[in-house]
Every structure is written in structure tokens, then in C-alpha cells.
Amino acid sequence: MAWNEPGGNNQDPWGGNNRGNDGPPDLDEALKKFQDKLSGILGSGSGGGGTGGGMSGASMGLLFVIVAILYGLFGFYQVNEQERAVVLRFGVYLETKDAGLRWNAPLVDDVTRLNVTKVRTHSSRGEMLTQDLNIVEVNLSIQYRVDDAQSFVLNVRDPERSLAQATDSALRHVVGSTEMHEVLTEGREKIAIDVETRLQQYLDSYETGIRVDKVNVQETNPPREVQAAFDDVNKAREDEERLKNEAEAYANGIIPEARGKAQRMIEEATAYREQVVAKAEGEAKRFEQLLAEYQKAPKVTRERLYLDAVQEVMANSSKVMIDVEGGNNMLYLPLDKIVNSSASGTIRNMEISPQVVREITDRVTDQLRREAITNTRRREVR
Incomplete structure (x- = not known):
């Protein structure tokens, strides 16, 4: 039950005697009792009178062990992976420690941990x-x-x-x-x-x-005072750079095109040269072959050349006018009508074959002969 309840014999919670009044407890007396209890725990030998004596050797040893343990615990510290610990002993550099759990004597060593990877x-x-x-x-x-x-x-x-x-x-x-x-x-x-x-x-x-x-x-x-002028200069430089880029782009576009045209003209000229040379060489060889044939048969060769020349001329003509030697009449040959009326159907699109040329030549020759014979008879009759 509470100390101040009825039947509690007026007990003082602080262990003091009954003072017979309701005043506050004596703090000095309470403090003295607490010191006596602490001395009893540490092993001080007082006779029961409550007056504390000096500490024994065992108490001093225990106190020293406790202080040593606390001292050792305060010496442990952790160095992180990105840190390095610089250790000074009595102000003199001792060592630099890497990451891990480290220990240094407190109050003797001064440890400075420093992040060496942070940018x-x-x-x-x-x-x-x-x-x-x-x-x-x-x-x-x-x-x-x-x-x-x-x-x-x-x-x-x-x-x-x-x-x-x-x-x-x-x-x-x-x-x-x-x-x-x-x-x-x-x-x-x-x-x-x-x-x-x-x-x-x-x-x-x-x-x-x-x-x-x-x-x-x-x-x-x-400087701010001339900022506007410098802006104009920078703008002019940008315009200069832009015009340079445009000119380079135009040059890069026109130069390859011109080179392509020049190359094409060179190739065309080369092809034309080769064509002319080849044609000339072919004509020369043909003439040499024709000369050899002419030496073998001059009459036949002349007639062949004549027929080829007539064929070439008549291939581009639709009408032929022939002046008859020894007569006054002009012979007219409508080749276009002859071609259209030809039953063989071998002449088309104004193209004349060698057979047609020979046929026309034979007709012209027969007609000339007939007219020559007729003229001769007329002269004899006269």
C-alpha cells in the first residue's frame, strides 16, 4: 500500500524517519544513501555505519577493465569502398588505410576519412x-x-x-x-x-x-557594352559560312555533272573515231579485193560496178529520164508506177532489189535497141 495511506505508519519513501510533518524529503540524506549503496556494489568495506571507505584493488581493476573496453570500442571505424583513411599519430603521418573495418587508438591517432572516387x-x-x-x-x-x-x-x-x-x-x-x-x-x-x-x-x-x-x-x-556589335559580327560570320556551304554544295553538284558530260563526249568521240577507222579499213580491204577481181575479169567487174552504181542511184529515185543517143526522144521511166504495178510483190516501201534493177535494165536495153533498129531502117529507106 502507499506510504501515506492509513495504517502505513507514516513511512518516508526516501528511508528517513518520520518527521511528524508533510514537508519535502531531505535530498542530502537520500544522496548519502545512494552513495552507500554504490560503494556496497563496488565492494567497499564499511562496518554498517554507512560511512564509505576507499576502493579495494579488485574494484579498481574492474573499473580499469571497463574503461579499457570502452576505449577499445571507440577505436573501431568503417572505411567504405570509395574512401581512404589518413591516419596521424600525435600529428605525424602514420599510414593510409583502404576499405574495411579498421581500428586506431582514440585520442592518440587522428583519422581523416576521404572519398577518393567522388567527382x-x-x-x-x-x-x-x-x-x-x-x-x-x-x-x-x-x-x-x-x-x-x-x-x-x-x-x-x-x-x-x-x-x-x-x-x-x-x-x-x-x-x-x-x-x-x-x-x-x-x-x-x-x-x-x-x-x-x-x-x-x-x-x-x-x-x-x-x-x-x-x-x-x-x-x-x-563585354556588355559591345555585345550588339559582336552579335552583328557573329551573324556576318554565320552568313559567310552558310554561303560557303551553299557554294560547296553547288560545286559538288555541278562538277560531277560536267565531268560526266565530258566523259560521255570523249567516249562518243572515241566510238566515232573507231567507227570511221573501221569503215575506212573495210573500204580499203574491199577495194583491194575488187582490184584483184578486176585484174582477173575486167569486163565482168566493170559491168558489176555499173549495176551496183545504178542500183544505188535508183534506190533513191522514183523517176528516171534517159537521153537516147542518136535520137531526139527522151525516154521516161516512171519507176514508182513500175514498182507499184510489179506482180512479184518484192518491192515495197520504195526499196528496189537487185533483181528488179536487172529487169528494168534489160527492158531499157531492149527498148534502146528497138529504137536504134527502127531509126536505122528509116535512114536506109530515105
Whole structure:
């Protein structure tokens, strides 16, 4: 039952005597009792009078063991896979530890864990002079990471500040060696490469332990006061480049076409030359063969040549007029009508075959002979 209920004999919850009033308990007395109990737990030997004595050797040993265990537990730490731990003992470099569960003595060793795989970014922006004494504004960003944890922690007091100062120095040196036109247009990639090379040289000479991965020139602008003029210049350059591209496209289209026409004309001329030469050679060979035949039979050959000539002439003629020797009459031969009335049907489309020519020649010869005989008789009668 509660201490202040009826029949509780007015017991004090703090172990004190009954004071006969309802005042607060004596805190000093309660604290003294708590100390006595703690001394009993630790093995202090007081006679029952409640006054604590000094600690024994066993108590001191137990306390030392507890403190040692706590001290050892506080020395364990975990190094992640992407981290490296730089250990200093009394302010002097001891070692660099890789990933894993590690232990170092607390209050003796100072451990600095550093992420060596994280890609960090630093941005820089400023106005500077170019080689041709113009002012430009350059904005660039740098991606870097910690390559040497020991150098990053120990060699430089503020590595990131050193990086910023080295970046400004390298950028101003490179831009100061470049003309304004290249800085504002196509030279930005080269500027980024040169800045990266020079910046890495500075960081290596300072032994900062920083490795530059990439330098990006994000923006280059002329001063605001002359921005409009530079926009006009850039527009003119763009127009120039566009016209160049159009001219090159036109040239790429017209030149192959002209070359194709020239090649075609050369091939046609070559074919015509070969044709003429072949025809001439054929005519020469035919003449040589005809000469050989003429030497063998001159009369037959002459007649054959005559018939071929007549055939060639009459093939392109529809009417023939023949002047009869020794007479006054002109003989008219309507070849077109003769061809149309021919029953053989071998002459069509104004084409005359050798047989027809021979037939016509025979008719003409017979007619001439008849007229010659008739004229001769008339003269004899007279």
C-alpha cells in the first residue's frame, strides 16, 4: 500500500524517519544513501555505519577493465569502398588505410576519412584580357577528384582554395595568349584543353593530390557594352559560312555533272573515231579485193560496178529520164508506177532489189535497141 495511506505508519519513501510533518524529503540524506549503496556494489568495506571507505584493488581493476573496453570500442571505424583513411599519430603521418573495418587508438591517432572516387565540381568566372588586348568574360567548370589522399590532407592547408587560385591563373594565362575571335568562337575547345594541361601542372607542383578529369568552357562573352556589335559580327560570320556551304554544295553538284558530260563526249568521240577507222579499213580491204577481181575479169567487174552504181542511184529515185543517143526522144521511166504495178510483190516501201534493177535494165536495153533498129531502117529507106 502507499506510504501515506492509513495504517502505513507514516513511512518516508526516501528511508528517513518520520518527521511528524508533510514537508519535502531531505535530498542530502537520500544522496548519502545512494552513495552507500554504490560503494556496497563496488565492494567497499564499511562496518554498517554507512560511512564509505576507499576502493579495494579488485574494484579498481574492474573499473580499469571497463574503461579499457570502452576505449577499445571507440577505436573501431568503417572505411567504405570509395574512401581512404589518413591516419596521424600525435600529428605525424602514420599510414593510409583502404576499405574495411579498421581500428586506431582514440585520442592518440587522428583519422581523416576521404572519398577518393567522388567527382567534384569547381566553377570559375571572370573577365580577362586577350592577346589582342580585348576584354572577354569566360565561365568554365572543372571536374576533379582526389587522387592522393595523403597529399590532399597534409601538403596543402586548403586544397580547394588552392585549386580555385590555380584555375584562375591557368585560365588567365591561356586566354591572355589567345585572340578574342578564337576565344568567342571555335577556339573554346582548345582553350579548355590548354587550361586542363596547365592547371594539372600547377596542382602537381603544389602536391595537392588532386587529379583534374575535365575542363569545360561553358560560356564566353564580350563585354556588355559591345555585345550588339559582336552579335552583328557573329551573324556576318554565320552568313559567310552558310554561303560557303551553299557554294560547296553547288560545286559538288555541278562538277560531277560536267565531268560526266565530258566523259560521255570523249567516249562518243572515241566510238566515232573507231567507227570511221573501221569503215575506212573495210573500204580499203574491199577495194583491194575488187582490184584483184578486176585484174582477173575486167569486163565482168566493170559491168558489176555499173549495176551496183545504178542500183544505188535508183534506190533513191522514183523517176528516171534517159537521153537516147542518136535520137531526139527522151525516154521516161516512171519507176514508182513500175514498182507499184510489179506482180512479184518484192518491192515495197520504195526499196528496189537487185533483181528488179536487172529487169528494168534489160527492158531499157531492149527498148534502146528497138529504137536504134527502127531509126536505122528509116535512114536506109530515105
